[in-house]
Amino acid sequence: xxxxxxxxxxxxxxxxxxxxxxxxxxxxxxxxxxxxxxxxxxxxxxxxxxxxxxxxxxxxxxxxxxxxxxxxxxxxxxxxxxxxxxxxxxxxxxxxxxxxxxxxxxxxxxxxxxxxxxxxxxxxxxxxxxxxxxxxxxxxxxxxxxxxxxxxxxxxxxxxxxxxxxxxxxxxxxxxxxxxxxxxxxxxxxxxxxxxxxxxxxxxxxxxxxxxxxxxxxxxxxxxxxxxxxxxxxxxxxxxxxxxxxxxxxxxxxxxxxxxxxxxxxxxxxxxxxxxxx
Amino acid sequence: xxxxxxxxxxxxxxxxxxxxxxxxxxxxxxxxxxxxxxxxxxxxxxxxxxxxxxxxxxxxxxxxxxxxxxxxxxxxxxxxxxxxxxxxxxxxxxxxxxxxxxxxxxxxxxxxxxxxxxxxxxxxxxxxxxxxxxxxxxxxxxxxxxxxxxxxxxxxxxxxxxxxxxxxxxxxxxxxxxxxxxxxxxxxxxxxxxxxxxxxxxxxxxxxxxxxxxxxxxxxxxxxxxxxxxxxxxxxxxxxxxxxxxxxxxxxxxx
Numbered sequence: 001x002x003x004x005x006x007x008x009x010x011x012x013x014x015x016x017x018x019x020x021x022x023x024x025x026x027x028x029x030x031x032x033x034x035x036x037x038x039x040x041x042x043x044x045x046x047x048x049x050x051x052x053x054x055x056x057x058x059x060x061x062x063x064x065x066x067x068x069x070x071x072x073x074x075x076x077x078x079x080x081x082x083x084x085x086x087x088x089x090x091x092x093x094x095x096x097x098x099x100x101x102x103x104x105x106x107x108x109x110x111x112x113x114x115x116x117x118x119x120x121x122x123x124x125x126x127x128x129x130x131x132x133x134x135x136x137x138x139x140x141x142x143x144x145x146x147x148x149x150x151x152x153x154x155x156x157x158x159x160x161x162x163x164x165x166x167x168x169x170x171x172x173x174x175x176x177x178x179x180x181x182x183x184x185x186x187x188x189x190x191x192x193x194x195x196x197x198x199x200x201x202x203x204x205x206x207x208x209x210x211x212x213x214x215x216x217x218x219x220x221x222x223x224x225x226x227x228x229x230x231x232x233x234x235x236x237x238x239x240x241x242x243x244x245x246x247x248x249x250x251x252x253x254x255x256x257x258x259x260x261x262x263x264x265x266x267x268x269x270x271x272x273x274x275x276x277x278x
Numbered sequence: 279x280x281x282x283x284x285x286x287x288x289x290x291x292x293x294x295x296x297x298x299x300x301x302x303x304x305x306x307x308x309x310x311x312x313x314x315x316x317x318x319x320x321x322x323x324x325x326x327x328x329x330x331x332x333x334x335x336x337x338x339x340x341x342x343x344x345x346x347x348x349x350x351x352x353x354x355x356x357x358x359x360x361x362x363x364x365x366x367x368x369x370x371x372x373x374x375x376x377x378x379x380x381x382x383x384x385x386x387x388x389x390x391x392x393x394x395x396x397x398x399x400x401x402x403x404x405x406x407x408x409x410x411x412x413x414x415x416x417x418x419x420x421x422x423x424x425x426x427x428x429x430x431x432x433x434x435x436x437x438x439x440x441x442x443x444x445x446x447x448x449x450x451x452x453x454x455x456x457x458x459x460x461x462x463x464x465x466x467x468x469x470x471x472x473x474x475x476x477x478x479x480x481x482x483x484x485x486x487x488x489x490x491x492x493x494x495x496x497x498x499x500x501x502x503x504x505x506x507x508x509x510x511x512x513x514x515x516x517x518x519x520x521x522x523x524x525x526x527x528x529x530x531x532x533x
Contacts, residue, residue, distance in 0.1 A: 053448070058430075062436055080436065081434050081435060081436045087430065089427045091427050097449050097528075098434070110436065142527075
């Protein structure tokens, strides 16, 4: 029996089990998954393809309810979508008939916000400046490159000051340089205003660079196979990815993914390069 | 030659060439007016009957527009039902395809029999019946192919289905809708004329055409064809104009 006491975490999944109904019978995707994400921390979820990562985002955002177990958000049991959540996907899904500014303001047309229209517009311009899109407010999405659209999509996901941001592979379709650029933008955004973030990704470097904890999901049906705490001090730069410590973390994650894929034994721990002292 | 000059001159020169060729063919073959009219015969036909042309054109025009308006409303509603419900789509599609496959010329006498004497109503009905199909199909396809992410960005904020329809599904379907409307506007026109010609009741350009046929007045018949073409172009460009206003965003800049 799952405990019913309120959660002290911002996002908490308690023993969540979920299966999709298919023609060939139920397809279990999540099995007894427990995830705990403290307030204002950044959690990255990695795992083999098709292991249920996107299902996880749909459960946390309340778009779906799990068969078993509970999803808690900000001390409340999630039963339906919540306006305190922001979402961004691999596909930036900007509305082609709106300008960039109108696209970014879209959530405020749904969510009741204490911000006045003028304040909201000012905030939108400020966010655009933060992600490097100054001067693009009145452009149409079709006039922007893929990376710029994804930046605009990020602005839209946080315009209504959500306390939880759910990112489903938002950088997945971008080229390597644009991606690294956006990683740094994410750090800038978090520095500006803290939020709790759940990031789904396939990129291990991305997970280490952005997250405070990285959760490796097992193959389908998924449970939390491994949790890595990323303890890099201070504001991160891309150079932090090339320290012995980071290289070791990446080696551990890569090994864990191979275990999840059934291609390696959990006991074959990779060799570490950093001093064991830290 | 600059762009504007080319845009104007190219079609004008083509039209002059075609008319000249036509004039020449009639003159060369020495065809009398009761066998074939030439462009130069049309001017007298227009000047002689100009009042009739205005009255009949108006009758054809307003009935076409009303029929088309009905097709837009009903077609959009059917398209919405089919776009949102799979059961409705699977249930309605075969019957719509079957109905659309019936040549409307065969429906005209039936309609004329059912609603005897209701000429305006009958004409509007045929214009509607012939033109709602492409609208219904395009709206249903536009709605049913909406990517789930588009729904999710609003649904994850707790938006209602109506809000999602109004803010996303409807505007996103507009380019397809206008594409279908361009087809429908021509079809509605055909429907109006079908009724006017197959079931003559003394109204519209079809009636003028019919009187030309009865009195073997070929210049008048050709003049009616030109009037019909002019009305068709007029309606078509109204749709293009509306499309520019409401779905201009879908047009990519060239290159």
